[in-house]
Every structure is written in structure tokens, then in C-alpha cells.
Amino acid sequence: MKIKQVCDRTGLTERTVRYYIERGIISPTMTEQNDRTYYDFSEKDIETLETVTVLRNTQFSLEEIILFLKEPSAIRKTVYSHLKRLEEENEHGKEVLEKLSKQKGTYFKSAKALADAIEKAQVQKSEYVPEPDFGRLDGEIVSEDEKQEAIDKMNEYLDSTYTYGGERILSRLYKAKGLFYFFLSSVVAISWHKEISLILGVLLEYTMLCLGYRWIKWGVIIENAMLTIASVWLIVLYLIEYVQEGLWFLDVLFVIFALISVTIHGCITVLLLVNKSVKEFLRQKGRERRASHSKRKKKEKNT
Numbered sequence: 117m118k119i120k121q122v123c124d125r126t127g128l129t130e131r132t133v134r135y136y137i138e139r140g141i142i143s144p145t146m147t148e149q150n151d152r153t154y155y156d157f158s159e160k161d162i163e164t165l166e167t168v169t170v171l172r173n174t175q176f177s178l179e180e181i182i183l184f185l186k187e188p189s190a191i192r193k194t195v196y197s198h199l200k201r202l203e204e205e206n207e208h209g210k211e212v213l214e215k216l217s218k219q220k221g222t223y224f225k226s227a228k229a230l231a232d233a234i235e236k237a238q239v240q241k242s243e244y245v246p247e248p249d250f251g252r253l254d255g256e257i258v259s260e261d262e263k264q265e266a267i268d269k270m271n272e273y274l275d276s277t278y279t280y281g282g283e284r285i286l287s288r289l290y291k292a293k294g295l296f297y298f299f300l301s302s303v304v305a306i307s308w309h310k311e312i313s314l315i316l317g318v319l320l321e322y323t324m325l326c327l328g329y330r331w332i333k334w335g336v337i338i339e340n341a342m343l344t345i346a347s348v349w350l351i352v353l354y355l356i357e358y359v360q361e362g363l364w365f366l367d368v369l370f371v372i373f374a375l376i377s378v379t380i381h382g383c384i385t386v387l388l389l390v391n392k393s394v395k396e397f398l399r400q401k402g403r404e405r406r407a408s409h410s411k412r413k414k415k416e417k418n419t
Contacts, residue, residue, distance in 0.1 A: 117157040126165045133165070141168060141182060163228065170231035175202065184227035191224045282397025283326075285387060290322040293380050300373055328402025337388050340381040347377040 123130055136142055137155070142164050145156040164185070171181050176198060183190050224230045294315055301311040324332040351374045354367070387394045 117162070119155055119157070122157050122162065122165065125162060126169060128165060128169065136165065136168065139178065139182065141165075141178075141185065167228045167231045171227065181227065184230065188224060188226050188229075191227065191230055192222065195230070282391065282394035285391065285394055286322070286325065286397065289380065289384055289387070290318060293384070294318045296373075296376055296380055303369065303373070325398060326401055328398060328400075328405045330402065333388060333398060337385055340385040340388075343381040344378055344385060347374050347381065350374050351378070 119130055119133055122128070122133055126133075137144065142157070142161040144158065144161050147154045147156070167185075168178075168181055171184070172178070176184075176194075180194050180198065183194065222233070224233070297314045297318060298311070301314055321332075321336055325336060351371065354370065354374075388398075
């Protein structure tokens with residue numbers, strides 16, 4: 117593939133593509149003819165250029181991107197440093213930084229994986245984000261307005277990053293908890309209205325968490341911690357009885373349900389206490405709720 121075709125596919129200028137070749141980011145096949153150099157680009161070269169384009173649009177420096185390509189293990193630490201730098205450069209970008217921080221604890225196996233995570237937000241919104249002139253970002257002076265514009269675009273890219281953060285983790289755990297209670301109540305054959313009460317209790321618990329009430333978070337932590345301890349204690353008591361009384365069979369179903377209970381309730385407890393993505397998700401929901409409440413109060417006061 118010739119350089120003009122590459123420019124058409126990536127939206128990059130010819131000068132930028134040549135600059136990336138000079139920096140060793142891509143290494144297309146090179147031939148000399150009539151004292152001129154001709155390049156033949158592979159699909160792998162195109163993929164690398166697209167990866168670099170997405171990351172440059174998120175204000176990563178070229179040196180950082182080169183590091184990502186050579187040492188993927190450095191990505192997580194560099195994302196954290198990048199957030200700190202943006203924080204210092206532009207106070208207006210705080211909302212964007214909070215969203216990008218969801219990627220801080222994520223392990224990326226490659227630079228492309230990071231670019232895909234950022235780009236997916238754009239795909240989910242089904243909006244076209246115009247490509248900037250990356251030649252200006254690599255080698256020429258960038259004005260404050262251009263920096264602000266790049267951060268605003270990053271905001272658009274990362275509107276859906278909760279999909280990769282706390283919301284996704286929490287929703288999956290509560291789906292598992294709801295299914296567990298459903299199957300447990302079916303096995304022990306409790307009345308249908310008690311079964312519905314259990315499922316509604318799980319739904320209410322998750323809804324209250326998502327509304328950002330801090331007190332419900334601690335209530336949920338205590339409840340799930342107690343259920344975890346109770347499930348472990350039941351397993352211990354059962355095994356003691358099994359050994360001491362010489363039972364000839366092991367109630368496998370009981371042990372399985374108890375272990376699932378320990379896993380689900382224990383995970384919810386630990387994640388609410390220590391997982392940064394979950395904690396940030398709950399804080400963000402709390403901020404949104406308080407902002408909505410404040411806006412409603414102000415509207416009532418004005419009327």
C-alpha cells in the first residue's frame with residue numbers, strides 16, 4: 117500500500133506518516149528508485165498508525181506511545197502519570213480525568229487494547245469525531261484552545277468508560293446474587309411470595325447503591341460480610357459433623373450453595389471496600405444525585 121492510500125485510510129498527513137517512520141513507530145518496506153524512496157505499507161503498519169492516532173487524540177505524548185508499543189507493561193503506570201499531568205495543565209478537564217481514571221487500575225496487554233477501550237466509547241455513541249491534524253500535534257506549537265479541544269474530544273471518547281469500571285462489576289455481581297437467591301429458594305421450596313421478596317430485596321439493594329447513598333453502602337457491606345461469615349461457619353459446622361458422626365454421604369448441593377454464597381457475598385464486601393473502580397462509580401453516582409437535588413431545590417426556590 118502506498119503512502120497516499122495510507123493517508124486516505126488514517127486521515128494523517130503525509131508529513132506525519134513520514135515523521136512516524138523516522139521515529140521508528142512503523143517500518144514499511146522501502147525501495148529506492150531514480151534517487152527517490154518509495155514505501156510499501158502493510159496492514160500491520162495501518163493498525164499501528166490508527167492506534168497512535170487514537171492515543172495522540174487523548175493527549176499522550178509520542179514518547180509515551182512509543183513506550184507503550186515497546187513495553188505494554190508500562191501502560192498502567194503511564195496512564196496514571198498522564199492523568200496527573202492533565203490535572204495540573206487544565207482544571208477544566210477534571211470531569212474527563214475522573215472518567216479516564218477508570219482505566220488506571222486496568223491491565224492492558226498492548227497499546228492497541230488501550231486505544232480500543234478509548235475508541236469504544238465513540239463507537240457506542242455512534243457519533244463522528246473529526247480527526248485533528250496530527251502533524252500539528254507532533255512537532256508544531258499547540259495553542260491552549262487546541263489543547264482544550266483535544267480534552268473535550270477525550271471527554272466524548274470516554275463518556276461510556278463506566279462500562280469498563282465499577283458499574284459493570286457491580287451489575288454482574290448483583291445479577292449473580294439475584295440468580296443465586298432464585299435457585300436457592302427454588303431448591304429449598306419456600307413460598308412464592310418469600311422468593312419474590314428476596315429477589316426484590318436484591319434489586320432494591322443494587323438500586324440504592326446506584327443512587328449513591330453512602331449509608332446504604334455501609335449497610336450493604338455489613339450485611340454481605342455477615343452473610344459471608346455465616347456461610348463459612350455453616351460449611352465448617354457441616355464438615356465437623358460429617359467427620360465426627362461418620363456420615364456416609366456428603367451433601368454436595370449444600371456445600372455448593374454455601375461456597376457460592378461465600379463467593380458472591382464475599383466479593384461484594386471486598387469490592388465495595390477496596391475496588392477503586394467500584395468506589396469511584398458510587399462516588400460519581402452520589403455527586404450526580406446531589407447535583408440533581410440541588411438543581412431541583414434551586415428551581416423550587418425560583419418558582
